[in-house]
Amino acid sequence: MVRSLKFCIFGLLTFVFFSHASNSEDVSGFEVKFPKDAAHAKTRKIKIIEKTDSVIFEIRDQFGIGKGSLILKNRKWPDKVILRFYLSGLEGLTAEIKGKTFAKEELKIRMLDSKGNSLKGRYLLKGSKKIPGYFEVDLPLSKLMGTRKIELRWIDFYRR
Numbered sequence: 001m002v003r004s005l006k007f008c009i010f011g012l013l014t015f016v017f018f019s020h021a022s023n024s025e026d027v028s029g030f031e032v033k034f035p036k037d038a039a040h041a042k043t044r045k046i047k048i049i050e051k052t053d054s055v056i057f058e059i060r061d062q063f064g065i066g067k068g069s070l071i072l073k074n075r076k077w078p079d080k081v082i083l084r085f086y087l088s089g090l091e092g093l094t095a096e097i098k099g100k101t102f103a104k105e106e107l108k109i110r111m112l113d114s115k116g117n118s119l120k121g122r123y124l125l126k127g128s129k130k131i132p133g134y135f136e137v138d139l140p141l142s143k144l145m146g147t148r149k150i151e152l153r154w155i156d157f158y159r160r
Contacts, residue, residue, distance in 0.1 A: 057082070
């Protein structure tokens with residue numbers, strides 16, 4: 001009796017563990033992809049923060065030059081799609097949507113401190129120290145209608 005009770009408890013714990021594990025998979029409505037052959041691929045990451053009516057993609061890249069794809073899965077784009085680049089600068093940025101490439105100048109980019117307050121200037125650097133903050137871009141919903149994929153390319157600042 002004790003042995004079968006232990007077996008039942010073990011079976012129940014195993015079931016709970018694997019049920020929870022299968023539910024803890026990526027349930028996000030989005031997917032991020034980087035090119036397989038990308039140099040410095042391990043230095044970049046895109047974190048997805050989903051809210052009720054918005055999504056924020058936090059892009060971090062230690063090397064500073066990269067590209068990646070944001071893919072919509074089985075749903076529609078939320079009302080607000082925000083890109084946040086945690087880089088020292090944002091000299092270059094393109095977003096390819098539905099075969100059309102939008103350059104940095106066509107996208108409204110704001111430089112903000114870590115609390116979301118506007119900053120002036122071009123770089124998040126003061127001398128050789130990094131200022132805590134990010135560059136933010138709101139992608140207009142009108143540009144995203146009818147597409148499931150956004151291709152991004154970024155450059156923090158040109159090296160000489």
